[in-house]
């Protein structure tokens with residue numbers, strides 16, 4: 410393991426972006442990283458709200474038209490190497506908001522996330538389980554650690 | 558404050574924008590604070606980033622499907638939405654809900670109130686800068702989340718209510734009842750312990766007493782609802798009028814000052830009341846079936862239903878045509894509490910503005926369905 414990978418593995422910063430879901434996934438993710446029960450901080454995974462600090466971008470929600478551009482901007486401002494994790498049914502396939510098939514189709518949704526920015530890992534669930542969030546972030550880690 | 562204006566020769570007026578994505582706020586919203594010498598003179602809070610048009614996509618859905626969609630309005634009070642949405646259909650189709658199902662619904666609702674209030678307190682402590690409190694509260698909240706997962710099968714979005722009762726999966730057997738009783742004992746003990754430490758902490762108290770106070774009259778004028786209204790001294794709680802809550806004894810808690818302290822204490826003191834309701838429901842849990850399936854779909858007029866949810870009054874209405882939902886309207890408590898948040902910011906020091914927002918328990922994902930009509934889109938030029 411090179412020096413870079415070694416130090417990257419010791420401070421994985423996760424940025425959470427909320428793009429119009431129902432808040433269920435977000436609270437579960439914050440819960441999973443912060444709260445004493447799951448406590449991802451013990452594995453040196455930290456939550457940040459500064460894209461320039463972030464390594465992993467966790468996106469929840471179906472990406473409404475309003476946040477499409479900001480999401481791209483956030484993605485652009487994260488330094489390489491970076492990985493995007495789409496969390497929740499909304500982020501992985503548009504969730505109920507995109508695929509409910511009522512009389513009037515939803516026009517507000519630009520997502521799912523992988524149509525807007527490249528996604529490295531997808532976490533299913535509505536809402537995601539904290540255990541799954543951890544394994545999703547871990548699945549995206551090789552991308553960061555093995556980067557030059 | 559008017560005097561300041563006269564004395565100072567040069568007024569420093571700045572706009573401090575915050576958001577849309579900001580570390581103190583989980584959800585995206587935009588807050589503009591118009592500041593003069595570090596005192597907030599005016600505030601503007603804009604939502605709309607996560608508008609998904611729930612009511613519009615509900616149009617024409619089968620009633621059962623629409624009910625489960627309402628659950629996706631909010632990940633914090635998901636049970637309240639699906640419950641109220643089922644109540645609308647039950648009212649319109651005149652379906653009797655078996656008593657056991659009513660009790661289980663109440664248990665779910667009160668568990669949800671517990672987790673919502675604990676989340677509020679944790680969020681509040683975090684904004685206060687007291688991370689230890691936040692962590693402790695998150696830990697207590699885990700117990701409630703585990704109970705919700707045990708009953709509903711999921712930590713968020715449990716989908717307990719269906720038309721005519723509750724889902725068979727949510728029935729309570731002996732083991733579950735025992736777990737709930739133990740969980741409630743644990744939560745009560747820990748929350749009282751927390752309350753004691755919280756009240757006796759002079760640092761915390763000095764940070765929250767007298768900040769962003771709202772008077773009764775202002776609360777009425779701004780149509781504040783829920784615990785934020787009760788924190789100003791008005792004991793209005795829709796649970797008193799709901800027939801589902803009739804068998805239960807509980808007190809409506811009020812505070813008088815309407816400031817951040819009153820709001821935080823309000824939620825702390827409501828937790829033992831919810832626990833009281835859950836204990837009574839467990840003790841008197843009636844036997845019998847949990848779903849009434851003998852009903853027929855028919856066309857109805859527009860039916861309305863109000864219930865009390867953790868943040869205040871929730872309104873759902875729709876009419877049924879050929880088993881499909883038409884003209885759905887959802888009105889969540891946060892839409893009126895937004896005005897209160899803006900108002901509470903005015904006159905506070907800029908460092909307290911975030912507290913003033915948080916004191917009203919912001920939840921914008923449910924609020925983002927409304928169409929807002931603003932006559933002056935930019936208030937920046939307004940003379941403050």
Ligand code: SF4
Pocket residue numbers: 430431432433434435469470496497498499500504505534535536537629632713714
């Ligand atoms: S996946 Fe489910 S819980 Fe997560 S944001 Fe979407 S609707 Fe909410």
